[in-house]
Amino acid sequence: MTYKLIALDIDGTIKNFNNEISPVTQKSLENVREAGALVTIATGRSFSSAVTATKSLNLNSAIISFQGAHIADPSTSEVLWHMPLTEEMTLSTLDYLKYWTGEILVFVKHRIYVNRLTEWTESYVDRNGVEIVKVNDLNSIALKKPTRLVLVGDEIDIETVENSLIGHFHDKLHVTRSLPNFCEILHPFSGKHKALEVICSRLGIKSNSVLAFGNGYNDVHMLEWAGLGVAVEGSVDEVIKSADVVCGTVETDGPAKLLNSFLRQGLIGGNNIF
Numbered sequence: 064m065t066y067k068l069i070a071l072d073i074d075g076t077i078k079n080f081n082n083e084i085s086p087v088t089q090k091s092l093e094n095v096r097e098a099g100a101l102v103t104i105a106t107g108r109s110f111s112s113a114v115t116a117t118k119s120l121n122l123n124s125a126i127i128s129f130q131g132a133h134i135a136d137p138s139t140s141e142v143l144w145h146m147p148l149t150e151e152m153t154l155s156t157l158d159y160l161k162y163w164t165g166e167i168l169v170f171v172k173h174r175i176y177v178n179r180l181t182e183w184t185e186s187y188v189d190r191n192g193v194e195i196v197k198v199n200d201l202n203s204i205a206l207k208k209p210t211r212l213v214l215v216g217d218e219i220d221i222e223t224v225e226n227s228l229i230g231h232f233h234d235k236l237h238v239t240r241s242l243p244n245f246c247e248i249l250h251p252f253s254g255k256h257k258a259l260e261v262i263c264s265r266l267g268i269k270s271n272s273v274l275a276f277g278n279g280y281n282d283v284h285m286l287e288w289a290g291l292g293v294a295v296e297g298s299v300d301e302v303i304k305s306a307d308v309v310c311g312t313v314e315t316d317g318p319a320k321l322l323n324s325f326l327r328q329g330l331i332g333g334n335n336i337f
Contacts, residue, residue, distance in 0.1 A: 065332045066274040066325065068266075069095055070127070070259055070285065071318065073106045073116050075278040076295050079313045084119050091319035091326075092120055098332040103127060103262065105255040107241040107281050109193065110135050111173060129170070129210045130239060130281055131258035132249050144261050146250045148212070152236060153205035156212060156248055159231060163224065165216030171207045183215065211253075214246040221246045240280040247281070255281065256288035274331070276310070276318050278302055293321060 069092075071077050077088050092102050102120070105127040106113045113128045114137045122137050134144040148156070153169075160167065166184060169176040174194045177184050178201050188195040198204065214224060225246045228238045237249040237257075259273060271290035275282075278298040283305045286292025294306035295317055303309060311317025325331045 065272070065330055066100060066290065067268050067272040067332070068101045068103065068259075068263065068274070069322070069331070070103050070105045070255070070273060070275040070289065072255075072277040072279065072282055073104060073108060073113065075298075075313060076276050076282075077313060077318060078116060084117070085316055085319070087316040088313075088319040089119055091316075091322045094326055095322055095331055098326060100331050101266070101268075103259075105131065105259065105275070105277075105282075105285060107247065107279075109170065109173070110140070111193070113137075114140075125262060127255060127258040127262070130237075130241065130247050130249055130253060131255040131285075132210050132253035134258050134261060144258070145210070146253050146257075147208040147210050148248070148250050149208065150205045152250065153209055153212070154202060156228075156232075156236065157201055157205070159228070160214070160224075163214065165214055165220060165224075167201060168213040168215065169201055169204050170210045170213065171204060172210075176201060176204045176209075210249070212248040214248070215244060216246075218243040239284075242279070255285040259285065259288065274325070278313075293318070 078084050096102055101124050103124055103126055104113055104117055107130045108128055110128040110133055113126055125134050125143050126137050127134055132146045135142045174196050176196050176198055180197050221244050225238055225240055234251055237251050237253045239247050241247050273289040274291050275285050275289035276293045277286055278295040280299055280301055283301050286305045292306045293308045293310050294302045296309055296312045310321040
């Protein structure tokens with residue numbers, strides 16, 4: 064049995080804290096592709112941010128962004144699959160959050176809508192190269208079918224609101240934390256694992272042929288779903304518990320070293336499926 068699809072988170076998994084993808088990692092992913100396997104990215108970043116962050120990899124296959132709500136071609140920007148929140152989901156979520164005092168960011172295509180401008184929101188959009196739009200009432204954006212809502216607050220408040228949202232909406236929404244101070248709200252058919260299901264279904268790849276790497280809360284479902292889930296050393300406890308294997312840190316090229324080991328053992332390849 065060989066792994067035919069390699070799915071990787073970006074930040075803290077292949078991109079280090081200096082915001083770089085090392086030459087070792089770049090070479091290992093090039094070797095993976097030469098062996099015939101598909102390499103995809105599964106990230107919480109927006110599509111444009113994901114493309115910019117992985118430019119050095121010269122990816123030519125569809126990538127997963129927005130926590131698995133969006134799949135698009137990195138070369139042409141063609142959207143292959145998109146699962147935005149419905150108007151009803153957006154309005155019911157905003158109503159539930161009417162007493163939330165932290166930031167609420169509403170993502171629609173390349174814009175972020177907010178109901179108040181703060182130093183934090185302005186610095187966030189500057190870092191991510193997106194347009195920010197202030198509106199008086201976020202409910203007015205519901206018709207635009209946002210890709211996601213992001214709540215920003217301190218770690219304790221975010222954990223509390225995440226648990227509260229999950230308890231209230233259950234499977235009517237996909238709620239996850241991408242960072243300790245970010246809670247993300249998406250369509251229930253979203254999630255990195257759901258997007259991987261879409262890609263695999265289209266290519267005829269079984270889940271047990273998927274090798275996935277991650278380090279954050281939003282990677283738990285993906286690692287559990289994949290044939291082999293790999294947590295990067297130093298990941299949050301929930302990720303370590305959900306993984307089948309733990310590799311070294313991104314600073315020590317842990318994911319690349321594991322991939323190189325699997326390549327030497329002939330465990331990666333898929334020329335016969337493309």
